[in-house]
Amino acid sequence: MKQRLLELLGIEYPIIEGGMAYIGDGKLAAAVSNAGAFGQVGSAGRSLADFELQIQIACEQTDRPFGINLPIGEHSDPRERVEMILKYKDQISGVSISAGNPRPFIPVFKEAGLPVMVVVSTAMHAAKAEQAGADILIAEGTEAGGHNGPAELTTFALVPQAVSAVQIPVIAAGGIVDGRGLAAALALGAAGVQLGTRLVATEESPAHDRYKRAIVAAQGEDTTMIERSIGHVTRVLKGEYIEEVLRFEKTGPTPESLYPYIKGEKNRLAVLEGRLEDGYAYSGQGCGLITEILPVERVISTMVEEARAVIAKLSQL
Ligand SMILES: Cc1cc2nc3c(=O)[nH]c(=O)nc-3n(C[C@H](O)[C@H](O)[C@H](O)COP(=O)(O)O)c2cc1C
Incomplete structure:
Protein backbone atom coordinates (compact mmCIF):
# COMPACT_ATOMS: atom_id res chain seq x y z
CA MET A 1 0.00 0.00 0.00
CA ALA A 207 2.20 31.50 10.13
CA HIS A 208 2.99 34.50 12.34
CA ASP A 209 5.96 33.91 14.61
CA ARG A 210 3.72 34.23 17.70
CA TYR A 211 1.56 31.36 16.44
CA LYS A 212 4.61 29.20 15.69
CA ARG A 213 6.06 29.94 19.12
CA ALA A 214 2.70 29.22 20.80
CA ILE A 215 2.74 25.74 19.21
CA VAL A 216 6.31 25.17 20.39
CA ALA A 217 5.39 26.31 23.93
CA ALA A 218 2.19 24.25 24.09
CA GLN A 219 1.90 20.96 25.94
CA GLY A 220 -0.39 18.16 24.79
CA GLU A 221 -3.18 19.42 27.06
CA ASP A 222 -3.09 22.95 25.68
CA THR A 223 -5.66 22.42 22.94
CA THR A 224 -9.43 22.28 23.22
CA MET A 225 -12.57 22.08 21.07
CA ILE A 226 -14.80 24.95 20.02
CA GLU A 227 -18.07 24.96 18.01
CA ARG A 228 -19.51 21.93 19.87
CA SER A 229 -22.62 24.01 20.70
CA ILE A 230 -23.50 24.10 16.99
CA GLY A 231 -22.63 20.46 16.31
CA HIS A 232 -19.08 20.94 15.04
CA VAL A 233 -15.77 19.92 16.55
CA THR A 234 -12.78 22.20 15.97
CA ARG A 235 -9.44 21.78 17.74
CA VAL A 236 -7.66 25.02 18.65
CA LEU A 237 -4.94 26.27 20.97
CA LYS A 238 -6.32 27.27 24.38
CA GLY A 239 -6.17 30.94 25.36
CA GLU A 240 -8.19 33.91 26.56
CA TYR A 241 -10.02 34.33 23.27
CA ILE A 242 -11.04 30.68 23.33
CA GLU A 243 -12.31 31.00 26.93
CA GLU A 244 -14.52 33.86 25.74
CA VAL A 245 -15.85 31.73 22.87
CA LEU A 246 -16.53 28.79 25.20
CA ARG A 247 -18.32 31.07 27.70
CA PHE A 248 -20.56 32.28 24.88
CA GLU A 249 -21.12 28.71 23.67
CA LYS A 250 -22.51 27.84 27.14
CA THR A 251 -25.41 30.24 26.46
CA GLY A 252 -26.62 27.94 23.66
CA PRO A 253 -25.97 30.15 20.62
CA THR A 254 -27.43 29.72 17.16
CA PRO A 255 -24.91 29.23 14.31
CA GLU A 256 -25.64 32.85 13.29
CA SER A 257 -24.94 34.30 16.73
CA LEU A 258 -21.74 32.24 17.12
CA TYR A 259 -20.51 33.20 13.65
CA PRO A 260 -18.82 36.51 14.66
CA TYR A 261 -16.57 34.50 17.01
CA ILE A 262 -15.65 31.74 14.56
CA LYS A 263 -15.60 33.44 11.16
CA GLY A 264 -12.50 32.99 9.04
CA GLU A 265 -11.29 36.53 9.72
CA LYS A 266 -10.84 35.61 13.41
CA ASN A 267 -8.62 32.75 12.31
CA ARG A 268 -6.62 34.98 9.95
CA LEU A 269 -6.01 37.61 12.66
CA ALA A 270 -4.55 34.99 14.99
CA VAL A 271 -2.51 32.93 12.56
CA LEU A 272 -1.21 35.48 10.06
CA GLU A 273 -1.14 38.65 12.18
CA GLY A 274 -0.22 36.94 15.45
CA ARG A 275 -3.17 38.50 17.29
CA LEU A 276 -3.85 35.42 19.39
CA GLU A 277 -5.93 37.54 21.82
CA ASP A 278 -8.34 38.45 19.00
CA GLY A 279 -8.88 35.15 17.24
CA TYR A 280 -8.41 31.40 17.16
CA ALA A 281 -5.53 29.25 15.92
CA TYR A 282 -5.76 25.57 15.04
CA SER A 283 -3.45 23.05 16.67
CA GLY A 284 -3.43 19.31 17.11
CA GLN A 285 -2.58 17.57 20.38
CA GLY A 286 0.82 16.65 18.93
C1 LIG B 1 -3.63 25.41 10.69
C2 LIG B 1 -4.45 24.26 10.19
C3 LIG B 1 -5.38 24.49 9.16
C4 LIG B 1 -6.13 23.42 8.64
N1 LIG B 1 -6.98 23.64 7.59
C5 LIG B 1 -7.51 22.59 6.93
C6 LIG B 1 -8.19 22.76 5.70
O1 LIG B 1 -8.33 23.88 5.19
N2 LIG B 1 -8.66 21.66 5.06
C7 LIG B 1 -8.52 20.39 5.60
O2 LIG B 1 -8.95 19.41 4.97
N3 LIG B 1 -7.89 20.19 6.76
C8 LIG B 1 -7.36 21.25 7.43
N4 LIG B 1 -6.61 21.04 8.58
C9 LIG B 1 -6.33 19.64 9.00
C10 LIG B 1 -5.01 19.17 8.35
O3 LIG B 1 -5.12 19.03 6.96
C11 LIG B 1 -4.52 17.83 8.91
O4 LIG B 1 -5.37 16.75 8.56
C12 LIG B 1 -4.38 17.84 10.43
O5 LIG B 1 -3.73 19.02 10.84
C13 LIG B 1 -3.57 16.64 10.89
O6 LIG B 1 -3.45 16.63 12.28
P1 LIG B 1 -2.24 17.34 13.09
O7 LIG B 1 -2.60 18.77 13.15
O8 LIG B 1 -2.27 16.68 14.42
O9 LIG B 1 -0.98 17.07 12.31
C14 LIG B 1 -5.94 22.11 9.16
C15 LIG B 1 -5.04 21.92 10.23
C16 LIG B 1 -4.30 22.96 10.74
C17 LIG B 1 -3.33 22.70 11.86
Whole structure:
Protein backbone atom coordinates (compact mmCIF):
# COMPACT_ATOMS: atom_id res chain seq x y z
CA MET A 1 0.00 0.00 0.00
CA LYS A 2 2.89 2.33 0.81
CA GLN A 3 4.41 1.65 -2.61
CA ARG A 4 1.05 2.25 -4.27
CA LEU A 5 0.74 5.59 -2.48
CA LEU A 6 4.25 6.66 -3.52
CA GLU A 7 3.53 5.70 -7.13
CA LEU A 8 0.10 7.36 -7.24
CA LEU A 9 1.48 10.68 -6.01
CA GLY A 10 4.99 10.36 -7.47
CA ILE A 11 6.71 11.02 -4.14
CA GLU A 12 9.77 9.67 -2.32
CA TYR A 13 8.43 9.54 1.26
CA PRO A 14 4.91 8.63 2.42
CA ILE A 15 4.30 12.01 4.05
CA ILE A 16 1.64 14.52 2.98
CA GLU A 17 1.06 18.12 3.93
CA GLY A 18 -2.57 18.41 5.02
CA GLY A 19 -4.67 21.18 3.58
CA MET A 20 -4.31 24.19 5.86
CA ALA A 21 -6.55 27.25 5.77
CA TYR A 22 -4.42 30.44 5.47
CA ILE A 23 -1.22 28.44 6.14
CA GLY A 24 -1.03 26.09 3.15
CA ASP A 25 0.44 28.50 0.62
CA GLY A 26 2.55 27.85 -2.47
CA LYS A 27 5.88 28.38 -0.74
CA LEU A 28 5.16 25.86 2.03
CA ALA A 29 3.76 23.32 -0.45
CA ALA A 30 6.89 23.65 -2.60
CA ALA A 31 9.17 23.26 0.45
CA VAL A 32 7.35 20.06 1.45
CA SER A 33 7.55 18.66 -2.08
CA ASN A 34 11.21 19.63 -2.44
CA ALA A 35 11.86 17.60 0.73
CA GLY A 36 10.50 14.47 -1.01
CA ALA A 37 7.01 14.56 0.56
CA PHE A 38 3.72 15.78 -0.96
CA GLY A 39 2.96 19.48 -0.49
CA GLN A 40 -0.56 20.81 -0.91
CA VAL A 41 -1.85 24.29 -1.63
CA GLY A 42 -4.97 24.84 0.48
CA SER A 43 -7.96 26.60 -1.06
CA ALA A 44 -9.51 27.59 2.31
CA GLY A 45 -8.97 31.08 3.64
CA ARG A 46 -7.99 32.65 0.33
CA SER A 47 -9.67 34.48 -2.51
CA LEU A 48 -9.87 32.79 -5.87
CA ALA A 49 -7.13 35.09 -7.19
CA ASP A 50 -4.83 34.28 -4.27
CA PHE A 51 -5.59 30.58 -4.68
CA GLU A 52 -4.38 30.80 -8.29
CA LEU A 53 -1.33 32.82 -7.26
CA GLN A 54 -0.34 30.22 -4.67
CA ILE A 55 -0.67 27.42 -7.26
CA GLN A 56 1.63 29.43 -9.55
CA ILE A 57 4.13 30.00 -6.72
CA ALA A 58 4.23 26.27 -5.98
CA CYS A 59 4.79 25.58 -9.70
CA GLU A 60 7.68 28.05 -9.77
CA GLN A 61 9.33 26.81 -6.58
CA THR A 62 9.25 23.07 -7.15
CA ASP A 63 9.63 20.60 -10.01
CA ARG A 64 8.31 17.87 -7.78
CA PRO A 65 4.68 16.72 -7.46
CA PHE A 66 2.32 18.72 -5.28
CA GLY A 67 -1.44 18.80 -4.83
CA ILE A 68 -4.44 20.86 -3.81
CA ASN A 69 -6.78 20.62 -0.82
CA LEU A 70 -10.40 21.49 -1.51
CA PRO A 71 -12.56 21.71 1.64
CA ILE A 72 -15.93 21.84 -0.09
CA GLY A 73 -17.94 23.29 2.78
CA GLU A 74 -15.57 26.26 3.12
CA HIS A 75 -16.69 27.72 -0.22
CA SER A 76 -20.13 29.12 -1.02
CA ASP A 77 -19.52 28.10 -4.64
CA PRO A 78 -16.90 25.34 -4.87
CA ARG A 79 -17.37 25.12 -8.65
CA GLU A 80 -15.07 28.07 -9.34
CA ARG A 81 -12.37 26.35 -7.22
CA VAL A 82 -12.91 23.13 -9.17
CA GLU A 83 -12.48 25.03 -12.45
CA MET A 84 -9.27 26.59 -11.16
CA ILE A 85 -7.90 23.16 -10.21
CA LEU A 86 -8.80 21.83 -13.66
CA LYS A 87 -7.03 24.82 -15.26
CA TYR A 88 -3.80 23.62 -13.60
CA LYS A 89 -4.44 19.89 -13.94
CA ASP A 90 -1.20 19.32 -15.85
CA GLN A 91 0.87 21.01 -13.14
CA ILE A 92 -0.68 19.36 -10.10
CA SER A 93 -0.53 15.71 -9.04
CA GLY A 94 -3.50 15.13 -6.79
CA VAL A 95 -6.49 16.65 -5.03
CA SER A 96 -7.68 16.06 -1.48
CA ILE A 97 -11.34 16.68 -0.75
CA SER A 98 -12.60 17.42 2.75
CA ALA A 99 -15.45 19.05 4.70
CA GLY A 100 -18.38 17.89 2.65
CA ASN A 101 -19.82 15.22 0.37
CA PRO A 102 -17.00 14.26 -2.04
CA ARG A 103 -19.24 12.15 -4.31
CA PRO A 104 -20.06 14.79 -7.00
CA PHE A 105 -16.43 15.96 -7.19
CA ILE A 106 -14.51 12.68 -7.38
CA PRO A 107 -15.40 11.81 -11.03
CA VAL A 108 -14.61 15.36 -12.18
CA PHE A 109 -11.02 15.18 -10.93
CA LYS A 110 -10.54 11.57 -11.93
CA GLU A 111 -11.63 12.34 -15.49
CA ALA A 112 -8.93 15.04 -15.47
CA GLY A 113 -6.40 12.33 -14.58
CA LEU A 114 -5.86 13.50 -11.01
CA PRO A 115 -5.60 11.02 -8.11
CA VAL A 116 -8.29 11.86 -5.56
CA MET A 117 -7.81 11.68 -1.79
CA VAL A 118 -10.78 11.98 0.55
CA VAL A 119 -10.54 12.94 4.22
CA VAL A 120 -12.67 10.62 6.38
CA SER A 121 -13.29 10.23 10.10
CA THR A 122 -15.09 6.87 10.34
CA ALA A 123 -14.69 3.45 8.69
CA MET A 124 -18.17 3.85 7.19
CA HIS A 125 -17.17 7.07 5.44
CA ALA A 126 -13.98 5.38 4.29
CA ALA A 127 -15.98 2.59 2.61
CA LYS A 128 -18.37 5.09 1.03
CA ALA A 129 -15.53 7.22 -0.33
CA GLU A 130 -13.88 4.13 -1.82
CA GLN A 131 -17.16 3.15 -3.49
CA ALA A 132 -17.45 6.68 -4.86
CA GLY A 133 -14.09 6.23 -6.60
CA ALA A 134 -11.50 7.75 -4.23
CA ASP A 135 -7.92 6.57 -4.89
CA ILE A 136 -6.56 7.29 -1.41
CA LEU A 137 -8.19 7.95 1.96
CA ILE A 138 -6.95 10.22 4.69
CA ALA A 139 -8.21 8.90 8.04
CA GLU A 140 -8.11 11.87 10.37
CA GLY A 141 -8.40 11.29 14.10
CA THR A 142 -9.67 13.80 16.59
CA GLU A 143 -6.17 14.65 17.85
CA ALA A 144 -5.85 16.73 14.68
CA GLY A 145 -5.77 20.50 14.53
CA GLY A 146 -8.75 22.17 12.83
CA HIS A 147 -12.18 20.74 12.03
CA ASN A 148 -12.64 17.14 13.15
CA GLY A 149 -15.28 14.52 12.37
CA PRO A 150 -18.25 14.47 14.74
CA ALA A 151 -17.62 10.84 15.81
CA GLU A 152 -14.37 12.03 17.44
CA LEU A 153 -12.52 8.74 16.89
CA THR A 154 -8.86 8.88 17.80
CA THR A 155 -6.21 8.21 15.15
CA PHE A 156 -5.15 5.01 16.91
CA ALA A 157 -8.70 3.61 16.82
CA LEU A 158 -9.74 5.00 13.43
CA VAL A 159 -6.80 4.08 11.20
CA PRO A 160 -6.92 0.25 11.55
CA GLN A 161 -10.73 0.35 11.23
CA ALA A 162 -10.47 2.35 8.00
CA VAL A 163 -7.68 0.08 6.71
CA SER A 164 -9.86 -3.00 7.34
CA ALA A 165 -12.84 -1.40 5.61
CA VAL A 166 -11.20 -0.65 2.23
CA GLN A 167 -8.76 -1.93 -0.41
CA ILE A 168 -7.12 1.41 -1.26
CA PRO A 169 -4.23 3.15 0.57
CA VAL A 170 -5.13 4.89 3.84
CA ILE A 171 -3.09 7.79 5.18
CA ALA A 172 -3.15 8.45 8.93
CA ALA A 173 -3.66 12.01 10.16
CA GLY A 174 -4.00 13.57 13.60
CA GLY A 175 -1.36 13.81 16.29
CA ILE A 176 1.55 12.71 14.09
CA VAL A 177 4.64 14.91 14.36
CA ASP A 178 7.71 12.66 14.38
CA GLY A 179 9.20 9.35 13.23
CA ARG A 180 7.55 7.45 16.05
CA GLY A 181 4.18 8.61 14.77
CA LEU A 182 5.08 7.62 11.20
CA ALA A 183 6.27 4.15 12.29
CA ALA A 184 3.15 3.67 14.43
CA ALA A 185 0.88 4.69 11.54
CA LEU A 186 2.60 2.16 9.25
CA ALA A 187 2.20 -0.49 11.96
CA LEU A 188 -1.55 0.24 12.05
CA GLY A 189 -1.69 -0.51 8.32
CA ALA A 190 -1.55 3.05 7.02
CA ALA A 191 0.37 3.68 3.80
CA GLY A 192 1.66 7.01 5.07
CA VAL A 193 0.88 10.05 7.19
CA GLN A 194 -0.56 13.51 6.78
CA LEU A 195 0.87 16.39 8.84
CA GLY A 196 -0.72 19.67 9.81
CA THR A 197 0.42 21.20 13.10
CA ARG A 198 4.07 20.11 12.70
CA LEU A 199 4.31 22.01 9.42
CA VAL A 200 2.80 25.21 10.87
CA ALA A 201 5.88 25.53 13.09
CA THR A 202 8.41 25.50 10.27
CA GLU A 203 10.61 28.24 8.86
CA GLU A 204 8.84 28.22 5.49
CA SER A 205 5.33 28.41 6.97
CA PRO A 206 3.57 31.77 6.55
CA ALA A 207 2.20 31.50 10.13
CA HIS A 208 2.99 34.50 12.34
CA ASP A 209 5.96 33.91 14.61
CA ARG A 210 3.72 34.23 17.70
CA TYR A 211 1.56 31.36 16.44
CA LYS A 212 4.61 29.20 15.69
CA ARG A 213 6.06 29.94 19.12
CA ALA A 214 2.70 29.22 20.80
CA ILE A 215 2.74 25.74 19.21
CA VAL A 216 6.31 25.17 20.39
CA ALA A 217 5.39 26.31 23.93
CA ALA A 218 2.19 24.25 24.09
CA GLN A 219 1.90 20.96 25.94
CA GLY A 220 -0.39 18.16 24.79
CA GLU A 221 -3.18 19.42 27.06
CA ASP A 222 -3.09 22.95 25.68
CA THR A 223 -5.66 22.42 22.94
CA THR A 224 -9.43 22.28 23.22
CA MET A 225 -12.57 22.08 21.07
CA ILE A 226 -14.80 24.95 20.02
CA GLU A 227 -18.07 24.96 18.01
CA ARG A 228 -19.51 21.93 19.87
CA SER A 229 -22.62 24.01 20.70
CA ILE A 230 -23.50 24.10 16.99
CA GLY A 231 -22.63 20.46 16.31
CA HIS A 232 -19.08 20.94 15.04
CA VAL A 233 -15.77 19.92 16.55
CA THR A 234 -12.78 22.20 15.97
CA ARG A 235 -9.44 21.78 17.74
CA VAL A 236 -7.66 25.02 18.65
CA LEU A 237 -4.94 26.27 20.97
CA LYS A 238 -6.32 27.27 24.38
CA GLY A 239 -6.17 30.94 25.36
CA GLU A 240 -8.19 33.91 26.56
CA TYR A 241 -10.02 34.33 23.27
CA ILE A 242 -11.04 30.68 23.33
CA GLU A 243 -12.31 31.00 26.93
CA GLU A 244 -14.52 33.86 25.74
CA VAL A 245 -15.85 31.73 22.87
CA LEU A 246 -16.53 28.79 25.20
CA ARG A 247 -18.32 31.07 27.70
CA PHE A 248 -20.56 32.28 24.88
CA GLU A 249 -21.12 28.71 23.67
CA LYS A 250 -22.51 27.84 27.14
CA THR A 251 -25.41 30.24 26.46
CA GLY A 252 -26.62 27.94 23.66
CA PRO A 253 -25.97 30.15 20.62
CA THR A 254 -27.43 29.72 17.16
CA PRO A 255 -24.91 29.23 14.31
CA GLU A 256 -25.64 32.85 13.29
CA SER A 257 -24.94 34.30 16.73
CA LEU A 258 -21.74 32.24 17.12
CA TYR A 259 -20.51 33.20 13.65
CA PRO A 260 -18.82 36.51 14.66
CA TYR A 261 -16.57 34.50 17.01
CA ILE A 262 -15.65 31.74 14.56
CA LYS A 263 -15.60 33.44 11.16
CA GLY A 264 -12.50 32.99 9.04
CA GLU A 265 -11.29 36.53 9.72
CA LYS A 266 -10.84 35.61 13.41
CA ASN A 267 -8.62 32.75 12.31
CA ARG A 268 -6.62 34.98 9.95
CA LEU A 269 -6.01 37.61 12.66
CA ALA A 270 -4.55 34.99 14.99
CA VAL A 271 -2.51 32.93 12.56
CA LEU A 272 -1.21 35.48 10.06
CA GLU A 273 -1.14 38.65 12.18
CA GLY A 274 -0.22 36.94 15.45
CA ARG A 275 -3.17 38.50 17.29
CA LEU A 276 -3.85 35.42 19.39
CA GLU A 277 -5.93 37.54 21.82
CA ASP A 278 -8.34 38.45 19.00
CA GLY A 279 -8.88 35.15 17.24
CA TYR A 280 -8.41 31.40 17.16
CA ALA A 281 -5.53 29.25 15.92
CA TYR A 282 -5.76 25.57 15.04
CA SER A 283 -3.45 23.05 16.67
CA GLY A 284 -3.43 19.31 17.11
CA GLN A 285 -2.58 17.57 20.38
CA GLY A 286 0.82 16.65 18.93
CA CYS A 287 1.91 20.22 19.74
CA GLY A 288 3.31 18.77 22.99
CA LEU A 289 6.00 17.03 20.90
CA ILE A 290 7.00 20.10 18.88
CA THR A 291 9.92 21.82 20.55
CA GLU A 292 11.53 23.81 17.73
CA ILE A 293 10.68 25.82 14.63
CA LEU A 294 12.59 23.92 11.95
CA PRO A 295 13.15 24.06 8.20
CA VAL A 296 10.69 21.76 6.41
CA GLU A 297 13.50 19.64 5.00
CA ARG A 298 14.71 18.86 8.57
CA VAL A 299 11.19 17.92 9.69
CA ILE A 300 10.77 15.46 6.82
CA SER A 301 14.28 13.96 6.83
CA THR A 302 14.34 13.56 10.63
CA MET A 303 10.92 11.96 10.56
CA VAL A 304 12.03 9.43 7.94
CA GLU A 305 15.29 8.62 9.79
CA GLU A 306 13.51 8.25 13.12
CA ALA A 307 10.84 6.00 11.62
CA ARG A 308 13.51 3.78 10.06
CA ALA A 309 15.28 3.52 13.44
CA VAL A 310 12.04 2.68 15.25
CA ILE A 311 11.12 0.02 12.69
CA ALA A 312 14.63 -1.51 12.88
CA LYS A 313 14.43 -1.59 16.68
CA LEU A 314 10.98 -3.15 16.65
CA SER A 315 12.04 -5.82 14.19
CA GLN A 316 14.63 -7.05 16.73
CA LEU A 317 11.95 -7.79 19.30
C1 LIG B 1 -3.63 25.41 10.69
C2 LIG B 1 -4.45 24.26 10.19
C3 LIG B 1 -5.38 24.49 9.16
C4 LIG B 1 -6.13 23.42 8.64
N1 LIG B 1 -6.98 23.64 7.59
C5 LIG B 1 -7.51 22.59 6.93
C6 LIG B 1 -8.19 22.76 5.70
O1 LIG B 1 -8.33 23.88 5.19
N2 LIG B 1 -8.66 21.66 5.06
C7 LIG B 1 -8.52 20.39 5.60
O2 LIG B 1 -8.95 19.41 4.97
N3 LIG B 1 -7.89 20.19 6.76
C8 LIG B 1 -7.36 21.25 7.43
N4 LIG B 1 -6.61 21.04 8.58
C9 LIG B 1 -6.33 19.64 9.00
C10 LIG B 1 -5.01 19.17 8.35
O3 LIG B 1 -5.12 19.03 6.96
C11 LIG B 1 -4.52 17.83 8.91
O4 LIG B 1 -5.37 16.75 8.56
C12 LIG B 1 -4.38 17.84 10.43
O5 LIG B 1 -3.73 19.02 10.84
C13 LIG B 1 -3.57 16.64 10.89
O6 LIG B 1 -3.45 16.63 12.28
P1 LIG B 1 -2.24 17.34 13.09
O7 LIG B 1 -2.60 18.77 13.15
O8 LIG B 1 -2.27 16.68 14.42
O9 LIG B 1 -0.98 17.07 12.31
C14 LIG B 1 -5.94 22.11 9.16
C15 LIG B 1 -5.04 21.92 10.23
C16 LIG B 1 -4.30 22.96 10.74
C17 LIG B 1 -3.33 22.70 11.86
